[in-house]
Amino acid sequence: MIGDKLFIHVSRILVVIMLLTSFALNPGPAAASEGGPTLELNDLIAQAEALKAGNEEFPLQISRTDDGSDVNQALPWVYADELEDLDKALEFARNPQTPSGEAIASLEDAITIFSGQIKADGSDPYFRLDPGPGKVPVQVTAPTNVWTTRTPLDNRVPADFAGGTHQVIPYPFADSQGKSDVLQINYAHNGKTTFGGITLAAPLSPAVNVKEGSTIEFDVYYPKSAQGKFMRWRIRTNNADLDSYLRGYDYNNLNPDWVGSYNGETWLKAHHSINASTGLSSNFILELHGENGRPAETGMLLVANIKIFEPDPSGIALPDVVNKEHQSAVAPLKSVYNRENGHFMVGSIGTGPVTGTRARHYEIFVDGNNLKADSTHPRGPSWLRSVTGEPLNGATTAPGLAEYNFPTGSYQAIRDSGTPGEYKSHAHVLAWYNQAPAWMRQIIPANLPSGYQGTARFYGLGNGVTTTVKVDKESARRVQFNHTMTVMRHFLTTDAKYGSSEARGVIPFNSWDVLNEEVHESRHSETIPTDPNSWRASLKHTNWLVAMSDDLIDGDIREHYIYLLFKYAHIAAPNAKMAAAYKANYADLPEYMKLDGHDNDGSIDAYIVETPPKLTYNDYDISSRTKARTAYNMIRELNTAWLSDPLYDGRPLIEDMGIQGHDAVKETLASDNQYAMALYASLVDQGLLSGIAFSEFDLKLPTGAPGGGATAPGVLNVKQSDALGYQYALMYKLFGKFAPYIDHIISWGVAGSGWQGSYVLFDSQSNANAGYYGAVNPDRFILGHSYLDDFFEGEYEKLQDDYAIDLGDLGIYSIGGPKAPVRLTGSDQVTAGSSFDLVYGLSRVQGNVLAQDVTISYDADKLELAAPPVSTDEAKFAVVDYKAEPAGTLRILGVHFGAGQTNPNADLMKLSFRAKEQAPAGLTNIEVARLVTADSAGTETVHSGTVHSVQIDVIDKAGLNALIAEAQSAHDQAVEGKLVGQYPVGSKATLQSAIDAAAAVANNPKATQAQIDAAATQLNAALLAFQSSVIVKIPTDHNGDGKVSIGDLAILAKAYGATSTDAGWEQVKGFDLNGDNRIDILDLAMMARMIFEW
Structure with a gap:
């Protein structure tokens, strides 16, 4: 043919x-x-x-x-x-x-x-038909079950294996039919100076010449209670040059596809696949080792089905991919993704002058190491002493600049590249459990015991700890406070005290990692299923950091070392509000903050940063849902506590959540990353976080990927390339979905290899690879490589805009879900007697708007109108008239012009208020009580309003007492029930509980102003929640008679049999009580039950 x-x-x-x-x-x-x-x-x-x-x-x-x-x-x-x-x-x-x-x-x-x-020649990077299976792996050899111990490969594994043992036993689980014996390892770890572990060897049968592309496959069975404890495998086939190392070591499985029972415990299974080193081999060496920095632990696991596979020599190899377009010829990635077009910044690793691929495609840059503490703070201060007064080894330097080294040129070169402000820097990192100087690593808490014991009262050892010295918490805090102040201010100020100068100028940073990787690798998998809001016991408690809290670690959250680390960073790079709060509260600041000359007698005005760097917590494996939830819980509690801190500066304590994103094709699901991003987006929605960053993004190709895996950035075959591009497309589809919440995405490499053999968006010849095309146009790439859909199992569908993200006990999260159609923004704090401005605007109003009638209410005893309302843009909106009576009410009539009619969602008016001289201290609310808009046909629409709270500063309890009386009055006048105008059953008790809690603070003669203000905030929130819970409509009262009765059942019966595919479904879908897109006997039965219960 x-x-x-x-x-x-x-x-x-x-x-x-x-x-x-x-x-x-x-x-x-x-x-x-x-x-x-x-x-x-x-x-x-x-x-x-x-x-x-x-x-x-x-x-x-x-x-x-x-x-x-x-x-x-x-x-x-x-x-x-x-x-x-x-x-x-x-x-x-x-x-x-x-x-x-x-x-x-x-x-x-x-x-x-x-x-x-159907034909396609594969030359377009966005489309390929299935190229076929390639060389299918075939088994070539396996170790016998004759295992003996041997000399460890790693000299940190003790020669006696810390008492670890092994034996071969029959497969112990119920599905034993046809299963071979398994290797049982009884593992021990002495927890400090060595890794612990065991090294075993068995002959290979037959001996083989391991070929390129071969893999080692094996299964590990482990008790569920020991998730995360058995860490890393090292595999050697006969010779030192045939060494393979498995870095994907976490044993956490929240959705197991196999569950067994053994020794009275639930067991899980993990399959491992690792690239095999090539060469002649007759023996197989298997070494299991833990990590220093882990508490002493013992346990058991089973290893089975160890086999070595190679590509079928009789198969047809897949062709190599040919990346044809150089980075200089393709569209700049930053032209597709940038803040100006509603997305986010894209960046890469690498500092120094911005040239080549970095200059063309990226705008924000980071160095992986040069701002870590071992680089910036190699010498300790001579004032540092142990609790018994002895100096610390390495802490002998005269305090001040002599302690520090700064990589100034790396970031000055970024600042000075391109046009002013064209390129930005991200800083990594102030505090981490690794890469700290030896003098700092010695510090341990004076009172806490070593090793996790089921509570937060412990310290863990950071990497590289060999000796330990007890230091009191004030000294440990002083160390980190000085480190933070000096390193940040070296770049962000021109003060010679910090090694800067007027001639050099400020070196700005877009964002700064304050703390890195402090959530423990696996403990979250045990604690979150038990308590979804837990986090304190799931941290590493790095010894020199947790020493800042010591025996206060499980007490007041403001004494927590993570809280303090971020608080120091806020002080180091203060905005104007922080500077004012710092001066006002200087007398109450701890003495260690005053010892080393970081301010001018309480004033830090000279260090005000107009745009401070976003302060970030950064961590890996956030695609693990329990780890993502742990970090969410931590940020939520810390940032909530910060709101009532005397030094609160209007910014979240932790501003951005940094997700490292060293992911693997298919092994790291885009939908799991979506779960994490939805968690943090919900905090942004609540005002408890500023944004999200993907801080270290690259992708590995595991051996199970289509076309076979790869661990180095060599030439990929076409199927490997397509899988890489598909996963990048999924991730950038996800990034686009959450674009309003994302600050930046940083690739952990520029060209060729990323981290540990991962792939970035350009190959080693700087040609765009499939990852680039998947990133630039995710939908097109996925639709053009649909032969991979089955492999990725519906991930694309889960990333669509209408996909509801299930956050478990936190509910369903949808981006762009229902939000208030009106907004009030502006000042949230004012001193009695002073004026302040708010900006009124619309958001998420559908259709055109030509006129609006808005009523704003406020407490006339506390506030008064300071000036008439004025339009922010009279070409698009005009204030026709306003009426400021009765007292406490402001009614405004306005009209929209031109483009403002078809797109009314914008800031529209400035409203000026004044807090009265005698206004009591506390929160007061300014509420858009009523909003009616009218379109071009004169059709009027009533919208829900919004509330803006303002803190009036007067140091007394009058505000709280007034709020208590207001809340009590609202409570006493309310009636619970099911009718319109009534309140849900139990709501009064909830409000009364909040009133009682606030009254306890008001009646406490020792209550501080901060505690009074916090009580007012909590009661105000409870009162608003109570007021908004009033029943305005009975959902199933279809005939509008104020009750649920047989009349409503009759109306529902008229729609019986309708389905969502029928014409007119929109008019009757409200009768679909169980949401199954049809109206049937189940809906009638539910309505009948409601009638009986009415």
Whole structure:
């Protein structure tokens, strides 16, 4: 036939195209059967029509020449006669006279043939048909079960294995039929100067020459109670040059596909696949070791099914991918993703002058090491002493600049590259459990015991600790306070005291990692299922950091070392509000903050930063849902406590959550990252976080990836390349979805390799790879590589905008879900007698708006109008008139002009208020009590309002007492029930509890102003929640008679049988009580139950 040419074909293209077809199909009448049209045949007709059409990104092309010269052969196409054959099969299937069995068989054959005739030459980076399986792995050898101990490979593993033992036992689980014996390892770890572990060897049968592309596969069974305790495997096949190291070591499994029982415990299974080193081998060495910095622990695990596979020598190798477009020829990544177009900044690792790929594609940069404490603070201060007065080894330097080294040039070069402000820096990191100077690593708490014992009262050892010295908490705090102040102010100020100068100028930073990786690797997997709000016992408690809290570690949150670390960073880079609070509270600051000359007698005005760097907590494995939740809990509690701190500066304590993102294709699910990002986005929505960053992003190709895995950035085959691009596309689809919440995405590499053999967006020749194309246009890449859909198992569908993200006990999260259509922004704090401004605007109002009538209410005893309301842009909106009576009410009539009519969502008016001289201290609310808009047809729409709270500063209890009286009055006048105007049962008790808690503070003669203010904040929130809970409509009162009764059942019965596919569904879908898109007997039964319970 004409189309008989060499092209890449795929028999599965039927499924490929069907999964991605997004248009409506009308298959036409199916062939008749004895019982009429069949569902199976109609489905086949729909599939055939989908094949003919292709998808929205890649419609199927039809060539009417004999060589395909009239189509783009890089994209899917067929010859006209091939399409004609499918059309004939469709016509035969639709013929009412055709028996259904013949119609089905004929159409199935035609679909299979036509699928194989769809062609594409693979030259377009956005489209490829399935290139086939390549060389399928085949087993070549395996170790026998004759295991003996041998000399450890790693000299940190004790020669006696710390008492660890091994034996071969029968497979112990219930599914033992046909299972081989397993290797049982009884593991011990002495917890300090050595890793602990055990080293075993067994002969390979047969001996082999391990070839390139070979893998080692094995299963590990472990008790659920020991998740995370068995850490890393090292594997050697005979010779030192055949060493393989497994870095994916976490044993955490929240959704196990295998569960067993042994020794009275629940056991889980993890499968490992690792690239094998090449060469001649007759022996197999297996070493298990933990990590220093872990508490002493023992346990048992089982190892089974160890096998070595190599690519089938008789198979056909997949062709290598050829990346053709140089970085200088493709669109700059930063032209696709930047703040100006509503996205986020993109960046890469690397400091110094910005040139080449970095200059063209990225705008924010980071160095992986040069701002860590071992680099910036190598020498300790001579004032540092142990609790018994002895100096610390390495802490002998005269306090001040002599302690420090600064990588000034690295970041000054970024600042000075391009146009002013074109390139930005991200700083990594002030505090970490690793890469601290030796003098600092010695510090341990004076009172806490070593090793996790089930509570937060312990310290763990950071990496590299060999000797320990007890230091009191004030000294430990002074160390970190000085470190933070000096390092940050060296760059952010021009003060010579910090090694800066006027001539050099300020070196700005967009963001700064304050703390890195302090959530423990695995403990979260044990604590979160027990208590979803836990976090304190799931930290590493790095010894020199937790010494700042010591025996206060489980007490007042403001004494927690993480709270203090971030508080220091706020002081080091103060905004104007912090500077004012610092001066006002200077007398109450701890003495260690005053010992080393970081301010001018309490004033830090000279160090005010107009745009301070965003202060970030950074961690890895956030795609692990329990770890993501642990960090969420930590940020939520710390940032909530900061709101009532005397030094609160209007910024969240922890401003950004940094997600490292050293991910692996398919092993790290985009949907798991989505869960984490939804958690942190919800904190942004609540005002408890500023944003999210992906701080160290790259991707590994595990051995189980399509086309086989890879651990180095060499040439990939086409299937490996496609899988890499698909995962990058999924992730950038996710980033785009959360763009309003994301500050930046940083690739952990520029070209070639990322971290530990991962891949970034450009290959080692600086050509754009599949990851680049997936990042630039995620939807197009995924739709053009749909042969991988089954491998990625519905991940793309989970990233669509309408996908509701289940956060468990926190509810369902949807980006762009219901939000207030009106906003009040501006001052949240004012001194009695002073004026302040708010800006009123609309947001998320649908359709056009030509006029609006808005009523704003406020407490006239506390506030007064200071000036008439004025438009912020009179070309788009005008204040027609306003009325400021009765007292405490401001009613405004306004009209929209021009573009402001079709897009009314903008800031519209400035409102000026004044806090009265005698206004009591505390919160007062300014509320948009009523908003009515009208469109071009004069149709009026009533919208919900919003509330803006302002703190009036007067140091007394009058504000709290007034709020208590107001809340008590609201409580006493309210009636609980089910009717309109009543309040839900139990709501009064909840409010009364909040009133009682506030009264306890008000009646406490020792209560501080901060405690009074915190009580007012909590009571105000409870009062607002109570007031907003009033019943305004009975959901199932369909006839509007104020009750649920037989009349409502009758109205529901009229819609019986309707489904979501029926015309008019929008008018009746409110009767679908159980949300199953149909109105049936279940809905009637639910309504009947409501009548009985009314």
